[in-house]
Amino acid sequence: MLLRPATARTWVSAHRSDPRSLFLCLVLVLFLVSGGAVQASTGTDPFAEKRLALVVGIAGYDNAPDLANTTNDGKLISDTLNALNFRVSEHFDIGLEEFRNLLKQFAFDAETADVALVYFAGHGIEVGGRNFLVPADAKAGSRQQVADTSVSLDDILAAVDKARQLRIVILDSCRNDPFADDGARETLTVDSRTAGRGLAPASPERGTLVAYAAEAGAVALDGAGDNSPFAMALAQTLRTRDLEIGLAFRQVRDTVLKATANAQEPHTYGSLSGKPYFLAGSSQEVNGLAATARRNAWGRLEVDQEEQLQVAAREGDSRALKGLAYMRLNPDEDRYDPAKAAAFLEKAADAGDPEAMFELARMYERGIGVDQDVDKALDLFRKSAAEGFADAINDLGFLHFQGGLGIVRDPKKAIELFGQAADQRHPEAMFNYAALIDDGVVDGKSADDAAEYLYRALRSGNEEVLGQLSENPKMFKAETRRSLQRKLAERAFYSGSIDGQFGPQTQRGLRKAYGLSE
Template sequence: MRAFPAILAFVLMLWGAVAQAGSDRQALVIGMAKYQQEGLALENTVNDAKLIAGSLQGIGFDVTLLVDSPLAELQAKLAEFSFKSETADLALIYFAGHGIEVQGENFLVPVDAKVGSNRDVQAQSVSLKQFLASVDRARKMRIVILDACRNNPFGDGLEPVAQAEEPATDEATRSSAGGGMAAPSPDRGTLVAFAARDGAVAFDGNGGNSPFATALADRMKQPGLEISLMFRQVRDMVLKETGNFQEPHTYGSLPGEPFFLAGTDGAGTQIAAEDVQLAWAEVPPGQEEQFKRLADDGDTRSMIALGRMWLNPQDQKRYNPQAAIGQLERAANAGEPEAMFELARILELGLGTEKDTARALELYKKAADQNFGDALNNLGFFYARGDYGLPQDVPTAISYFERAANVRHREAMYNYAAMINAGQVPGKGPADAANYLYDAIRAGSKRVFDLVSQRPDVFSADTRKALQAKLAEYDFYAGTIDGDFGEGTQKAIRLAYGISG
């Protein structure tokens, strides 16, 4: 049997951790009202931003508020927010102002934009892609909320795209012409919320705030309200307020873990990681019924939610393994890789059913085909060890670890770094291993943090030096690059992980 380096096993737990409260939830809230270009000023956007900022602060977010920012300031703050978000469980951006689609791409407009052509928009605005990149490295959940006009507010010179027909109304919109943004396609674990469905306009509101901001601020403060249901309730409130003219819409996907934006007690408190098996038990019966209805309508996240809720043996009132497996089967058959992975773990371990490792491997591979990180990492570990009748195949294991690491799977980044450190990845060296170790630490893996802190000798002196250099590159470390993980390096690792002091 071929030897291979020590690999951090992905511990096969049925329940994933949920986000915790405090500064691990970051928000950037932006309000643009005093546009310098004639005819573009908006009434309520700054009021909306302040309302949302206050609501988020009230439930434990660390909030950065920007008001009427020019392009340079907006870009600088996005860069700062992106770095802070790397150690946040949840990163959220809220933007109220003018938004525009140009040639299939969505842009958010700062107050100093002077626009006369599509090229001007691209040069003087910030794209939705940039917003998404700014939250991309948050550890668990990424949300971008646009209370923008989603139109071409600059007139006919910008070659507006085909526009959706709007109902007649006397209420002002955040636009000077009808129109709409393109529907985004964010990555897994990222949610984009539009104040109005793509191709429609968002009303500015007749009072001090827009209908969308009013509903969002109200719902986000409700303790014990699971986030997917929160956005659905916001939609219902806005539809009612606008006489069915404006329908908010979400794009992308949330993780299959429960998350309560206001926590379970109204103060932002989330369920601790060690209590993760109780996470779905926190969902009240009334919300469980809503998940059932959504699952019946084909919502795969609701199927996964019910599957996890009913497979928790600590919640005997709900415990129903066969019904749980049935929901996961439905979601897996609909092509949902997270459901495939959950079902594979159940079959691998025989949780509430008989073990079936052959089908478990089949499901792991199907989930891996969709680049689902947990499945990729598990398969890498199985091939590295030769588990479940698979041949011990280190090159195949390395391939799986690399794919998982490149979708920022935390343990896989460590595993791949270990393979590089052992000289088993052609063309990769200590600097590459250090880059993956650094990213795993920033991504919030407690096990990686503990291993790098407590057992640095697992890695070569060259890899340790390269990691010190990486920590110094981001101003976490100012000591000698010598491979000695003394107190200075230990403090730098803590800072990179997100522990101050």
Template sequence: MAALFGALTASAQTSPCGDAPLRGDRVALLIGNSAYNDWEWPSLKNAVNDIDHVCAAFQKAGIAPRIVRNADMGALDAALTRFAAEAAGAKSVILYYAGHGFEYGGRNWLVPMDAPPATRRADIEKRYLSIEAAVERIVPDGAFTLVFVDACRTAEPVVRIADVDTARGEAGSAPLGLLDIAQGAVFYSTAKGRPALDFAPPGSPVSPFAAAVVKELAIPGLEIGDYFKVVSREVYKRTHGMELGPQQPFHYGSWFEDYYLVAPPEIPVRAALTGGIRPLAAPPPPPSTAAVRGTAADPLADISLDRLAIEDEPVLIADVLSRHPAAKLVALADGGHPLAQQLVGYMFSLGVGVKKDVARARAYLEQSAAQGFPAGQQELAYLLLENDPSPADVKRAYDLYVAASNAGFSKAKTHLAYQLTAGRFGPPDFARSQALYAEAAEKGHPAAIFALTFFPDTRAANLARLRALADAGNPEGNHWLCEAHFADKTLAAAIEDCALAARAGFAGSRAILAHAYAKGTGVAADAREAAHWARLARDLPELRKDQRELIAGIGG
């Protein structure tokens, strides 16, 4: 009996991922279609590899997966029925599809293995599977829905509808469009009008999207919005410079509470932290500017002040967490490391990699700032101003910004310059603001470079700086070019920058592109495209109030 039990256990352990019965309240259905016949449909070598790769990562993250490989319409229908029955009590459901797809009649369709490349309107539902219908079948009421779609979205028709006369203005098939879901999010591997690469670099066993989805899933505690951003950046990096690249994933959706694919760890509070700022007899030095990755003396030695001063925090934090668990960073912070205190303070302030705890964030930032660490001073100043500040908090924030700025920290210079222009610390001081922006721009801070485009005497030189940044493959350069030309009413000169930055997920560029399509500025007026980008812009919480007002009424 023991031998039989051992054999059964070994068999269960070696069974393919995605074949076991679904258990738990987080489940996933992964559909991969690779073996298209190559004369009616291009084959996709890696689609099945992709879902196998993702399956293992989901399973490790505590998500119960079910896989469907190379399925025809009958097999897909049976798989949906079985999955829906097993997932009836789930609180979150993931649908991941890799294969061919298209949009027709306001709905999006995936292509089964036995589907023809041409059909008639009346046969669409018999031949292809509606993604919207699949979601409706498998997601219980009230469950969080997360849809991943890894499919090309190029303009060439995927399916020909034989009885549609496009010459007379009837709409044929189109690239996959926006899915309507309730509580949840949709993550496309590529932007509208762009291909989804099956491999990058050539010879890769999985697509760049699947590779990035799995790589970033190894970072615990990324809220789904932050997770989307770091996956998108990773795909962009993998495909930049390729013939059909860069590939730019994008996401949209609506959810009311933080959602994590991998939950943030529980990290106990040290008693010393609850008692306020812990005195330090000998403050450790700030991190070196040398790139010494992971030395025994200082595991954060490769993160220089120069990097802290210009890089977006979500990207930097994701990179750090990919190499150092949150608990290790907290231990370093508790041990007095000023950079770790600043990083952990940021993490707790926004719930990145850990559960959000503003009081704990402030305690760590106070410790970092008390050591004279410029990044800690800047982050503490920002936290004070963002949380219903008292007059004393405003005065202290000013002093912290000045201290960090005087230490040469570019991000603090940019923040201080903005607040001086806005009159947060007294009457607006444009001359001092411009000088601070210029100092930060010299260090390469993109937001400061953008700000200098508002001053006539520095506009041309800083537009050139942003162009160089964009040409180097940084979409933030495209975004700020879009914003700068929109503000100067010369948007037609940067409409391609707006499109690239919008595809990269920049909220402001999406709003500006929506407005451009609505007004026909730099592009042919197109109400559908305007509505498309307006919806994507509205779904991003960082969209500014003035930009929300800009697209009010577009797309309903």
């Protein structure tokens, strides 16, 4: 059984007398299962959306001035996220060791969460082009010593990195810098050369948004009351019903600008997937739709939000351009206009957005909204793949495996591409690559490697992977099955015999590794 995205080409296995059938994957972008957070809170659906948050507020410092509102801000955001059905772990005035241990546990737990969010309020500084969040017991002999006894932004990004659909890091951390000789402000920076440090490669299932309380290099205000302007705006806006998540952070920015008389402007970095997502309200039901229906859900935006999307698109926001394009690719809507959709995608692709390149490639391949041009399609597929877009890499793998769009059939190159997509954590590619390794057609890879890819595919949250491993495990050789059992045992998901037999105990282990409770 080979998994493939719904957009991929038919692939007949060339190296099994009883080939694994192909089936359409659920391209699950941002949020996996139906029912949204309401079901998650009741526990009635074992596959319901899971939201996980870590909130850290540091007010009391051993070697730096205390901060006024950071604990209050942390509690406000924690309460807000609890109300939005996040499972929140909140911690205040913690030291470096505890902070690191929390991040380690959070990273493991986030692998089975649909959404992973970290909020930090406290001192934050930049040293040598890297950003650091300062715990309560950080040393202060020099700026480098502060950095050495702090948590880096890279550490935070790594902690949310494997969440299945959406990753958000929120830093309310730019105040006066107590570690600078000249009394300068704290600066959390974003350098165009290193802005992607620590971010996972872009893929259709994943999006990472990093939100700063103030734009890079600027100061964040504590405010005159018990909470900072940023925390108040964030808490209020995230609770807004039926507000799309990308537009929510734009509204946070506008609210803070107004509250501070333009003295503080929050800023976001990174990118979200081109599929809409809602934290609150009845629109949450779209979070669990399959790929095409999820994309079409942009058409459900209320009029004022569509107008905001138009404004963002005019400012060159690639996600807004994609949203407007997807609104016009739904043939069931009066606004269906594939030519206009192609124009929006063209702008986003020209701005370097790999998802837009991929979608536009599909349109050129099929002649939808544009004149059919397979050379243009192939060029766009390659550009998207070069940017690390896993769906494009996987599709190129299928093209090389069977030939197409002028590509001469090259199974060796196909396997290489499938491996690249698998290493980008593309769920179907991980499963497929494991199958190819198990078939013995991948040089230098063993049954243990196949099992590792299967384990990662399982942890990625694809229901079809769980289904295949549960219902048809003998599609894999006994050695691969035993190796997978060992990996489950190493992570304390399984304690039975390493015998390659996927009986009830192994089945429970698979479900636990997937993230399902008994």
